[in-house]
Amino acid sequence: MKAHYLVMLAAMMAAAGCSTNNKSDKLETEQTQAAGTFGYDLAFLKKHKETIVLTAPDNADARALINPAFQGRVMTSTANGNAGNSYGWINYKLIESGVYQPHMNGFGGEERFWLSPEGGQFSVYFKKGQTFDFENWQTPALIDTVAYKVAESDASSVKFQVDAMIENYHGKTFVIGISREVQMLTKQNIADLLDLPALSGVKAVAYRSTNSITNKDEEWKPESGMLGIWLLGMFRPSDQTTIIAPFSKALSEKPLITNDYFGKILADRLVVKDSILFLKADGKYRSKIGIAPKSARNVAGSYDAEKGMLTIIKFDLDPQGQYMKSTWELHKDPYNGDALNAYNDGKLADGTQMGPFYELESNSSVRALKEGESITHRQSTFHFEGEKAALNVIAQKVLGVNIDQIGEVFK
Numbered sequence: 441m442k443a444h445y446l447v448m449l450a451a452m453m454a455a456a457g458c459s460t461n462n463k464s465d466k467l468e469t470e471q472t473q474a475a476g477t478f479g480y481d482l483a484f485l486k487k488h489k490e491t492i493v494l495t496a497p498d499n500a501d502a503r504a505l506i507n508p509a510f511q512g513r514v515m516t517s518t519a520n521g522n523a524g525n526s527y528g529w530i531n532y533k534l535i536e537s538g539v540y541q542p543h544m545n546g547f548g549g550e551e552r553f554w555l556s557p558e559g560g561q562f563s564v565y566f567k568k569g570q571t572f573d574f575e576n577w578q579t580p581a582l583i584d585t586v587a588y589k590v591a592e593s594d595a596s597s598v599k600f601q602v603d604a605m606i607e608n609y610h611g612k613t614f615v616i617g618i619s620r621e622v623q624m625l626t627k628q629n630i631a632d633l634l635d636l637p638a639l640s641g642v643k644a645v646a647y648r649s650t651n652s653i654t655n656k657d658e659e660w661k662p663e664s665g666m667l668g669i670w671l672l673g674m675f676r677p678s679d680q681t682t683i684i685a686p687f688s689k690a691l692s693e694k695p696l697i698t699n700d701y702f703g704k705i706l707a708d709r710l711v712v713k714d715s716i717l718f719l720k721a722d723g724k725y726r727s728k729i730g731i732a733p734k735s736a737r738n739v740a741g742s743y744d745a746e747k748g749m750l751t752i753i754k755f756d757l758d759p760q761g762q763y764m765k766s767t768w769e770l771h772k773d774p775y776n777g778d779a780l781n782a783y784n785d786g787k788l789a790d791g792t793q794m795g796p797f798y799e800l801e802s803n804s805s806v807r808a809l810k811e812g813e814s815i816t817h818r819q820s821t822f823h824f825e826g827e828k829a830a831l832n833v834i835a836q837k838v839l840g841v842n843i844d845q846i847g848e849v850f851k
C-alpha cells in the first residue's frame with residue numbers, strides 16, 4: 441500500500457507541472473546551506489522521507505513539515521521562511537541511517553502522536569508479566585514505525601487515518617481507529633486562541649492538531665484499562681532556554697506537581713514562584729516534571745533568551761477528568777496521572793544521550809468508550825520571534841510572566 445501510494449503521489453506531482461516544481465526545488469536547495477534553518481531541514485527530510493510542506497493561509501513564511509512515515513508528526517516549523525530558524529529537534533543521524541533502533545526510534549519532531557499509559561498495569565509499552573525495566577520497555581510499532589495514511593490534504597492542512605489493534609499489560613486488546621489532523625493557523629486564529637488584541641512586532645507560526653481515538657470493539661472498562669492521547673514536542677535547547685509551566689490553585693491549594701521522575705531536580709534547575717514553574721531547558725541534565733489536571737493550566741511554553749524565541753502550547757484540559765498514570769510501576773491509582781509534562785534531556789548513566797533536546801507534552805483525559813465512541817485531544821503550538829517588548833506582551837497575557845523575569849530565574 442505504501443509503495444502504491446508513493447507512485448500515485450509522484451504522478452500527481454508530475455501532473456502539477458515539472459517547470460514549477462523544478463524552480464521551487466532549486467530555490468529550496470539554494471536556501472539550505474545553513475544548519476539550523478528551516479530550509480536545511482526541508483532539504484534533509486525530503487532526501488530521506490516523503491515530506492509534506494504546509495503553509496499558513498495568510499503568511500507564506502509560516503510553514504511546517506509533516507512526515508506520514510513518522511505517524512504524521514510535525515517535524516519542524518518556521519516563522520520566517522526557508523532562511524528562518526527551524527524550531528523542532530530532528531535526529532539527523534538516526535533518520536539518515538535508515539536503521540530502526542530497539543525500544544524506541546527517536547526521530548525527533550516538535551509534535552508527535554503517542555498513546556498513554558507508558559507504565560503500570562494498563563501499560564501499552566510493556567508486555568504482561570514483565571518487570572518495568574528499560575530492557576523490557578518497547579514503544580509500540582503503531583506509534584513508532586508505522587506510516588499513517590493521508591486521508592485528506594490541501595496547502596495548509598493534512599489529515600491522517602489508521603486502524604489498529606494494540607494490547608496492554610493487563611491483556612486487554614483494543615481495536616481502534618486513529619485520526620490525526622494538522623492545520624496551519626492564520627494570524628487572526630492565533631490572536632483569537634491566545635486572546636490577544638493583535639499580533640504586532642513579531643513573526644509568528646502556529647498550527648493545531650486534532651487527534652482522535654475511536655473504539656471499534658467492545659466497551660472499555662476501568663478494570664481492564666483505557667487509552668489516552670499523548671502529544672510530545674521535541675525542541676532545540678540552549679543555555680538560555682527556560683520552560684515555563686503556569687499552574688492553578690483553584691482546585692488544590694497545594695500544587696500537584698511531580699518533580700522526581702529521575703531523582704530530585706537541583707534547585708538551580710527547577711524554580712517554583714507563586715503560580716509558575718520554571719525548568720531549565722539546556723539539554724544538559726535529564727529531568728522531568730508533571731502537573732496533575734487539578735493544578736495544571738491549559739498552556740505552557742518556553743523562552744530562548746539568546747535567539748529571542750517564545751514557544752507556547754495550548755491544549756484541551758479537563759481539570760476534573762481521569763488521566764492515565766505512566767510511571768514504571770504498578771499503580772494504586774492508575775487514573776490519577778499528569779495532564780502536562782516537560783522534559784529536559786541529558787546524559788544517561790552510561791554517558792550516552794539521544795539529544796540534546798527538551799520537550800513540552802500534553803495528555804488527554806480518558807473515559808470508558810462504548811463501541812463507536814471517541815476521545816479527542818487538541819493542541820495548538822505557537823512560535824514567536826521579535827523584539828523583547830512585543831514578546832513580553834504575549835508572555836504576560838498567556839503565561840502570566842514577564843520576559844525579563846524568565847531571563848533572571850536561573851542567573
